[in-house]
Amino acid sequence: MSSHSPRTLTNASWALRAQFFVTGAMFATSGVHVPTVKAHYGLGEQALAMAMLAAGVGSITVLTQAGRIIGRHGPRSISFVMGSVCALCIASLIHFSSYVGLLALMLVYGVSASLFDVSINAEASEIERLSGRALMSGFHAMFSLGGMVGAGVGSALPSLGVTPQQHLLGAALVCGGIALAGSTAMLRMEGPPAEKAPLSLPRGPLALIGLLASLGMIGEGAMYDWSVLYTKQEVHADAGMAALAYASFSGAMAAGRFAGDWVRSHLSGVSLLRLSGALGAVGMLLALLVPSPWTALIGFALVGIGFANVVPVLFSAAAKVPGVSPAHGIAAVSSVGYLGMMAGPPMIGVIAEASSLTAGLFVVVVFAAMFAVFAKRALP
Structure with missing residues (x-):
């Protein structure tokens, strides 16, 4: 039987929905500003593709260790830290002047976004198990809704005179604040010993x-x-x-x-x-x-x-x-x-x-x- 009260599960569920929403909104915000990044750094198509690839490399690299990291520290702690790092990366998208700085930023963004994503999905799985009801699709629906809202806001703000940097800073503050608040309501979960499954590689x-x-x-x-x-x-x-x-x-x-x-x-x-x-x-x-x-x-x-x-x-x-x-x-x-x-x-x-x-x-x-x-x- 679960040691968590129904009220605790309900609060954690709504906090997690907010975090899925934030994940989609940050993803869409970075996507809306791909042309902005290209213009700011003076990139061609190939250089821009390499910057996007840097985020992918960061994601794939950390995912081989994500299970061990989250098992050791718990989804709550990882989401608290990585949600903040994601927001900082969004705020800094056009902060640097060099291409090397952009590549490093995208690598960090890939790492933090992947750990944040896995941690909230692990929490979602636990809440679904404890509640005895199917909930995962609803959590992922909030990601899709966040993406729609993030893209819509990003498309509308330029006509209101909001600059790209103002948008990125505002989105980072709002999304980062929601992610931090949501992580405090997550369940405290203890992972298995790290040696039980040292790498998150797919087998069987x-x-x-x-x-x-x-x-x-x-x-x-x-x-x-x-x-x-x-x-x-x-x-x-x-x-x-x-x-x-x-x-x-x-x-x-x-x-x-x-x-x-x-x-x-x-x-x-x-x-x-x-x-x-x-x-x-x-x-x-x-x-x-x-x-x-x-x-x-x-x-x-x-x-x-x-x-x-x-x-x-x-x-x-x-x-x-x-x-x-x-x-x-x-x-x-x-x-x-x-x-x-x-x-x-x-x-x-x-x-x-x-x-x-x-x-x-x-x-x-x-x-x-x-x-x-x-x-x-x-x-x-």
């Missing part, structure tokens, strides 16, 4: 769960990076309609995650993954085979609903693998997932360069279909 069941997470995150990355360009370039939508492509995907994903806990209480993880894969594949096929702006938006929305609960289901499964702590399991799956998110969009770009963007995005159809094929094997 975690390897296949990680593979599916990677496929899902490739799909998400494809929508982030290519949906607007596809709608404008391949189906010849105007700029305003094309801008709705990502909004249709992310809005549908947020809605799917808010409904996801109810769905997970009525469907098994295997059934949900199969349904998710089928819906994602059908949505992507609709967008690619019926080349019109409206069908593209409808298709992207279906992809968003289809992919909405893939990561929550897989993270919950990773946290329950016997003999592995939740932090180790989630970190292991995250490490493979991040590799997919890093590698997927460039892979689609290579195919698009050789053939067309339509051909490149067929990768999403194939990967979505693989959820249905491997769901039962990954989640027995």
Whole structure:
């Protein structure tokens, strides 16, 4: 029986929702200012890509140790420190004058964001276990909502005369403050001894769960990076309609995650993954085979609903693998997932360069279909 009172669990749940929201908002804030960073440091496309890669390298590197770090210090302490570091990195995005300074900053941001992400997901898994209810999708819905709000605020502020540096500082103060306050309400969790699982590397069941997470995150990355360009370039939508492509995907994903806990209480993880894969594949096929702006938006929305609960289901499964702590399991799956998110969009770009963007995005159809094929094997 849990030693935590219902009130304590409720407070921790709401604090954690705020932290997921903040994570999405900080992610979106940094994304909105990619053009700002490019202009401030005078970067070309390749140099900018290397800066983004530095964050990915930091993420992948620390994820191999995240389970041990969080097991030793607990999600509460790690989220307190790393939430603060993330906010400082956001505030400092255009503080430096040298490219080397930007690379170092992005490396630190990758490390801190990954540790913060794994710590709140480990806490989410524990709250879900103690409450006896499906909650993970709702937590991840707050990440999607935070991303929508962060992107919306970042797009609106320039017309109000707010400078990029003022926006970054303001976002850092607000997000950092919420992250710090939220961490104080988190549960005190003791991790297993570090030697029980010294590295968060995917093995056995975690390897296949990680593979599916990677496929899902490739799909998400494809929508982030290519949906607007596809709608404008391949189906010849105007700029305003094309801008709705990502909004249709992310809005549908947020809605799917808010409904996801109810769905997970009525469907098994295997059934949900199969349904998710089928819906994602059908949505992507609709967008690619019926080349019109409206069908593209409808298709992207279906992809968003289809992919909405893939990561929550897989993270919950990773946290329950016997003999592995939740932090180790989630970190292991995250490490493979991040590799997919890093590698997927460039892979689609290579195919698009050789053939067309339509051909490149067929990768999403194939990967979505693989959820249905491997769901039962990954989640027995």
